[in-house]
Amino acid sequence: MTLTELKYIVTLAQEQHFGRAAERCFVSQPTLSIAVKKLEEELGVSLFERSKSRVYPTPLGEKIIKQSQVVLEQAGAIKDIVDAGKDQLTSPMHIGAIFTIGPYLLPQIIPELNQLASDMPLYVEESYTATLRRRIRQGELDAIVVALPFTEADVVTQPLYEEDFVVLMDSKHPLAEQESIKADQLVEHQVLLLGEGHCFRDQVIEACPKLQPSLADNQGKIRSAAEGSSLETLKYMVASGLGITVLPRSAATPSLLTNDLLCIRPFAGEAPKRTVALAWRASFPRLQAIDALREAISNSGVGHNL
Template structure:
């Protein structure tokens, strides 16, 4: 068996479709199909059940594919060890960030990192926490920037800064008369939220439990909760008078001040802790240190002591 064949069966398990798995592995579908059949013949087991409309792993196949993922992670570690031995700041670093952090961090962070580590090429990606978690485990990403809590076996986290939440309002909204906003004041407003899958949505609902209650009860006597695909979409919707929203402070700083205003929450304002996460086995400690220091230099929130 080869590492390539192991990549193929992992991709097929993830996509449950030969065509999509082949596309993910950048090969033709016949190439992938033949390689997987060859591996099954070598092992003398069926790894997948095949039907016209579905492909899924057999019980034994699931166990083998799980072990294949471990082997691929370990093979990636060999490359990382070799690169770290050459120059920890001289080889590519792959960084991921959740959607509600990336757009507001990367424009400040990338130029500073290029000055702090000019010989280190970067790959950056924005995605959901769940996707970044999987890519970190697979070795596709080296380090990710997420909001705590974040728990994953064999993954190290380091808190970087605390970022408060603020309420974003159109400049003529009645709530602009208040210097601070109590979460209960949002319960009768048209509140714009990110869609499900965004951890920031859950953080807002935790900070404003009345909104979560309204969603669960489907209370029609209150204004509905409208969902958006990004914080930028929500900002435009607020500017158009469609409602109000809650943003992390870094996202609110870039709002159009001619049409929008922000208000802080009352005492004990909700906030999030932004952190780095990387595999405990990742050998390029110096690269992580430079990354951490550079993000802190961006001053997007109150720094957490290292």
């Protein structure tokens, strides 16, 4: 068996679909299918049950896949040891950030990193917290920027900054006449939020409990953006007069297209906020690269440094 084959079965167990697993592994579906079948024949057991709609591990397959994940993580640790013997600020750095942080933080820190570590190639990606969690455990990312709470075994998490939430609305909206907005007032209006799966949606509802659909009038006035939408999409929806929304302050700045259409109001009293953190594997040996990334974020001016 090979590490590649182990990666295939771990990915297939996660996706429960040959096509999606092959896409994630950057191979054709027949290639992945043949490799999985070959490993099953070598081991003399069936790792997966196959149906028309999905593929899922057998009870024995689950144990083998769990151990395969450990093997892949240990193989990644060997690579980390090799990287530690090199110049820590010249090897590529792979960084991930959640969708509601990446577009607003990354453009600020990349120029800073160019000053602090000009010879360190930077690869960045945006995704959901759950995806970033998996990818850092598998060694596919070196560090991730997420919103707390975030805990993961063998992963170090360090809070970086706090960021207030603000209310974004059409400049002609009735609430625009107020200097600040009470959280309880939001339930009286059409509130636009990200779709299910975005942690920022959950944070907003936690900060403004009356936005829970079951508690709002007529089963809730919340209208969710389409699945996978971004904060930028919400801003355009607000500019179109579809409602108001709550955003982290870094995301609330209107664009050139919406500058005259939107206005921002703070929350009255103590504003709801989120804490943004940097996370990396405890075994990751390039602490100079982590320090450079942390300093770049601190210098970015986004949020209130902790």
